[in-house]
Structures are given as structure tokens and as C-alpha cells.
Amino acid sequence: MAITRYNQHPDIFLTMTANPNWPEITSALLLHQKPIDRPDLIAHVFELKRKCLMKEIETNRVFGNKVVHVFTIEFQKRGLPHMHALLFPKGPDKIRICAQVDKLVCAEFLDPKDEPMLFETIKCCMVHGPCGARNPQAPCMENGKCTKRYPRAFAETTTMDQDGYPIYRRRNNGQVHIVRRKEVDNRDIVPYNAYLSKCFNCHINVEVCAEMRCVKYIHKYIYRGYDRTMMVLGLINKIQQYLDARYIGPPEAAWRIFGHPLLAEIPTVVRLALHLPGMHRVLFNPDESLEAIVSRAGQQMSTLTGFFCTLRFYGR
Template identity: 40%
Template sequence: SGQTSMHRHDVTVRVFKQKLKSLMNLITHHSVFGVTRCWLYSVEWQKRGLPHAHILIWLVDKIRPEDIDKIISAEIPDPNVDQELFDIVTTNMIHGPCGTLNMMSPCMDNGKCTKRFPKPCQTDTITNIDGYPSYRRRDVDNGGQSYELRLSNGVRVDIDNRWVVPYSPLLCKTYKAHINIELCSSVKSIKYICKYVHKGSDKAVFAVQNVNENDEITRYQMGRYICSNEAIWRIFTFPIHERDPAVIHLDVHLENGQRVYFTEQTALQRALTAPKTTLTEFFNLCSRQNVV
């Protein structure tokens, strides 16, 4: 009927909701990366209309350095080995290009890429002590792949592994979409992501001006910037954020220092039996041998 995602926001959010549900089911119930200990995600729009999700997963068994390349790739697939994956990666997982190849790219700020592309080439994946790993990105001379890309201005450029956004071959082939996956190897990176998924809606400053030409006062207000897709998402009451297991704030106090409420009739009973709190019950839970 000639309609696009711009015309049917209700369809857009429903499709994304189902794909997100499928992705979380694949990760948490089918354990494609290993048994999941806990997870959280947050959906956002960033003023661009279409939704995307930031997901953080904790695994029971840590991913060993030698297994990173089996799960995450930052290289262009060999089209002779897997043409389907090659088409998906070159269509969805290539950054920019930017820099000297395209100074007008949205990621450019003061002549530099805010995402730090192009990445340096290296023959092996290196795990950093504080941050994300430096993934294997072989150059053409060492077995890496490249292809020719035509930019919007008609210029043809060679794209190699320096421009690949890290991805999971399994997830890319399953959903045929842009899914960036990274290994968080430090508390610092996890703290950053947790803050990122909780940062809330985009802010916007707008002005309300009187149509009376004699009124020279302009009032500015601070408010949330909500696009049409986000509005439909909220109308459908779809969750913006989910996590498992649920997080409960503990009632922190010293030993036998919990707050006690009593009357004249219950003073003796309260003094003999200290009331239970979320903190004391948490300690009791941890003392059980069958609790991980």
C-alpha cells in the first residue's frame, strides 16, 4: 500500500517488542552465551524515531579470553564461506565510514569520530584490564576481508575490518539487523552501562511566544522530548525497562539495631523478639548452603 514505518508507528513498536522479546528469550532461556545469572535492559529512541534497546547480561560462567573470538567478531566475513552473513554485516554492521572518507558523517565532532573509528588493525584479540577488549581486526595482508562501498556522493571507497562494529554472527544471522555486542570485563564499564540505561528521556528546551507583537517576553521551559514511536509505546503500556531478578533496597542497620515499634501492651514481647528486616532475612538467605 506504499506505507513505511513513518506511517504505522503502531506496527513498528509491536514488531520491535516481539523481536526484543525473542532476543531476550534466546539469551536467557536458550543460553546462547551461557547460563544467565541476571539481566536488565532499557528501551530508548534518541529523537530518531525507531526504538533500540541497551541490554546488560551477567553470566554464571565468565567468558574466557580464548573464547571471545568464538562469540564476538569485529571482522568482515568471507563471502566464499558465508555469503548470507557477509551481506548482513556489510549492510548493518559497518560504521560510517567517517573521518577522511566522509567528514560530514553525523559521528564527526571537531574533525574526529566520537566513536573512535577507524579502529586499529591487530591479529589477535587483547583483553584490557579496565574496559572493553580490543577485538581481532586483521588487515588484508593478514587474511582480512574488504569490499568496495559507494557513498551517497558517488565516491567509491574500500572498507576493511577497521570499520566493523563488534557483532555476534549468531544474532546477526537470526535477526538480520544491527546488534552490537561487547564483552564488559570491568566494574567500570558495567557501571557506565547501568548509568546509561537509567539516564531517562531526552531533554529539550522550547519557547512559548505570544502572538501579540507588543509582547517582548519569551518563556522557555524544560521538558521531555518524546517522539511519536515512544508515545505509541507508552500508550500500549509496553515496559521501558525490565530486569531480573528484582532488586530490593535492604534496610541497613547495625546488629540488633533494627527499628522497633511497640505499645505498652507489646513492649516486653518486642524486647524479647527482635523484628525481622530485609537485611536480617538477606543474611539468613545467604547462610543457606543451597543458595548460590
């Protein structure tokens, strides 16, 4: 929220999920092995792809001149790692009109003759479901409706709703394709950026959030933490009745063993230690003399006094 206060709202909410069929993974498998048998490969390759994705956004300015980004890493129930990222462009690159949205985000099938490889990526990775009447047993279905609000309605042009979320262009151009043995069209497409999807061949959902009203939800979503469940173990009593437990799959275990980052904020935000003058915390050895402790305490700086010294140094 400190970043948002200084840089206004984020403009891009991006989710990237590992693709177990990446050639970097499949080419390293031994005979009869499947990607799930190599969680170390999945973790390593996804971290390399994540770094490459952020470099593409930074150097090629896919979304304009980015000044800040925040990301967190989570893991699906089937184990695949995925990243949630908030991107903050600045100046003229901040999204204000629908024409900017159409340049960055697409929610339609492309012509398979013009972009055959990208078409296959969209067909394999960016189609929701299918759900609804075509598949009432889909995981996203609840009380007969899709919790993700798919299939969406056709729209000839992109518009903004009152909460700052775009209603993406989904033209009824007659294109119908078969995905997972069901017919799908533009209403089932998850919004994506064509350049990034073509580069990385995986699920990369790109959403525009161009108003302040969506800030609370977006920030809460990427910091909501891991999934939890309540379990009863053994005899029920007041002390051991419930255990707040979590499941760590092999890719997450490998990710943590390798020391890959689980979150990052660039630039970093540091909470200052607020205190009155001369009342900062001091660590001391009780065997030291009082004079030595007082002398050392007078020379130490807290994060707050260090911040003030930096301001004075730069003349602010």
C-alpha cells in the same frame, strides 16, 4: 549496582535496534505506506523480537549460562526503538581470556560466499559511517575526528586494554566493500555476534566488558534517560524563561500506549524501608480510634521486617 555487587561485573553489553525493513513490518503495510507510517507495527514487532532475542540468550546460552540481565528501552531521534542490555554470566562462562571474546564477538566482514545472508546483514546494519576523511560531514564527526573512534586500527589478534575493553581482532585481509557509496573494510565494522545477527537481521552491537573499571560507564549509559533540550516560549521572564521539554515520537507513544516494558531487572531489586523496631510507617484513618490504629500497626510488616521473617523461615 546491587546486582553488580552480588554477581560481580557484567560481561556483555548488548544494543539492539529495530530494523524497519523486517518482513514482519513490510508485509503488513498497505499500498503506498512506509514503515514510518505504522509506528504501531514497529513497536509491536520490536517487542516480539526483543522477547525472542532474550529467549535465545536464555535457552540456547549464546553467551553461556546467564544468571542476571538488565535492559532499558530508548528511542532514536528518527523514532526507532532500541534496547541496551547488560548480561551477567556465571562461573566458567565469565569472560577472562581473549579466546572467549573471539568465540562470542566478531568485528570483521565474513566471506560472502560462505554466509551470503549474514554478509548482507553486516554490510547493511553493522558498518559504522563511513566517516573520517571519506565523509567529514558524518553526524559522528566533531573537530575533524569521529567521536566513536572509527575507523579503528587493524589488529591481528584480540587483546584487552587497561580498562577491561577488548581491542577486537580486525585483520587486514584485503576485503574492501562499498557501503553508502564509500569504501569500507574491517576497520569500520561494529562488533557483533554472528549467531544473533543471522537470526534477527538488524543492528545488534555486542561489546565485552570484562573488568570492574567499565562498570560505572556501562550502568550510567543504560540509565542516562531520554534526551533533553531547553526551549524559550513566548515572552522571556524569570518564570517562563525555560521549559525542560522532551520529544516523544510516534513509535515511543505507541510503545507506551501498548504498555510494553521500558526497563527490567531480573532478578528484581527492591529497596527495603529501613527503620528502627516498631517505627515503620502506618497508614490510618484519622476517624479511627487510637487503640485500633495501634493494634493494626503492631500486626503490619514493612518490607524490612518481611525480609527478616523470610530469612528466619528459610533458616538463614
